Amino acid sequence: MNKAKLVKQIQKKKSFLCVGLDVDLEKIPVHLLSAEDPLFEFSKQIIDSTHHTAVAYKPNTAFFEAYGIKGWQALEKVNRYIKEYYPEIFTIADAKRGDIGNTSTRYAKAFFEDLNFDSVTVAPYMGRDSVEPFLAFEDKFTIMLALTSNPGGLDFQTFVDENGLNLYEKVLQTSLTWKNAERLMYVVGATRPEYFQKIRKIVPDHFLLVPGVGAQGGSLEEVCKYGLNKEIGLLVNSSRGIIYASNNKDFAKIAREKAEELQQQMAEILSVRDSQK
Numbered sequence: 001m002n003k004a005k006l007v008k009q010i011q012k013k014k015s016f017l018c019v020g021l022d023v024d025l026e027k028i029p030v031h032l033l034s035a036e037d038p039l040f041e042f043s044k045q046i047i048d049s050t051h052h053t054a055v056a057y058k059p060n061t062a063f064f065e066a067y068g069i070k071g072w073q074a075l076e077k078v079n080r081y082i083k084e085y086y087p088e089i090f091t092i093a094d095a096k097r098g099d100i101g102n103t104s105t106r107y108a109k110a111f112f113e114d115l116n117f118d119s120v121t122v123a124p125y126m127g128r129d130s131v132e133p134f135l136a137f138e139d140k141f142t143i144m145l146a147l148t149s150n151p152g153g154l155d156f157q158t159f160v161d162e163n164g165l166n167l168y169e170k171v172l173q174t175s176l177t178w179k180n181a182e183r184l185m186y187v188v189g190a191t192r193p194e195y196f197q198k199i200r201k202i203v204p205d206h207f208l209l210v211p212g213v214g215a216q217g218g219s220l221e222e223v224c225k226y227g228l229n230k231e232i233g234l235l236v237n238s239s240r241g242i243i244y245a246s247n248n249k250d251f252a253k254i255a256r257e258k259a260e261e262l263q264q265q266m267a268e269i270l271s272v273r274d275s276q277k
């Protein structure tokens with residue numbers, strides 16, 4: 001998918017919601033455990049009940065990989081289902097890959113060609129040659145970790161160098177010099193709203209994937225204050241806050257209500273912003 005299609009969908013739905021599919025068999029409603037493929041069945045019902053509110057789905061691959069071959073098959077089925085029934089929706093394999101060049105090429109092929117995701121998350125720690133193989137794929141996006149939402153995110157990412165630059169700033173600045181840098185997006189945690197203004201100065205035009213709203217306590221309003229750009233430029237993710245809002249038979253209905261709540265807050269923020277233009 002290209003950026004123009006993503007932006008068009010965001011404007012049409014008045015939403016920049018990404019629903020995270022962190023499918024844990026210990027958390028899904030018990031009646032689904034007897035389904036032939038519970039990982040897929042749960043994901044499918046969540047997708048069918050939230051697709052009108054969401055512009056992206058983000059299966060976290062760990063939750064599928066944990067179930068071995070069956071998990072990989074379910075992951076492939078989930079992406080294929082979205083592509084078949086809701087082709088306008090952007091898909092993110094949250095896999096946090098990255099390795100020496102020839103290995104990264106194989107990871108990129110796995111997620112972009114074999115599994116056909118629109119994007120994959122990548123850790124930047126191994127540098128240019130570990131990320132550029134992902135960027136070689138046209139109409140695919142590489143979402144690089146910049147400033148993560150977890151408490152340990154500050155262990156290294158805010159380390160300051162001799163020029164006074166935080167590590168996450170160095171990562172952002174350096175990545176802009178890489179080939180096909182326009183195919184980058186960046187992960188910035190919703191739990192770090194005080195950093196968004198600085199980050200937007202370095203990457204004013206790139207999309208930011210923002211996890212941490214909902215279960216991790218991040219605030220949508222705070223993120224939007226400096227995170228929004230002229231094309232909206234945000235994909236705000238919520239996983240547990242939507243998909244596990246109920247673990248009874250009504251889980252899909254409740255997930256829909258939670259997703260609608262977030263989408264309505266987004267529409268409201270966009271309408272206030274438009275009225276101030």
Ligand SMILES: O=c1ccn([C@@H]2O[C@H](COP(=O)(O)O)[C@@H](O)[C@H]2O)c(=O)[nH]1
Nearest residue numbers: 060148149150189211215216238239240
């Ligand atoms: O900095 C990061 C990077 C990735 N994640 C992932 O996003 C979701 C968040 O789930 P919630 O249930 O909405 O908290 C999950 O898959 C994480 O692995 C992140 O949280 N922070």
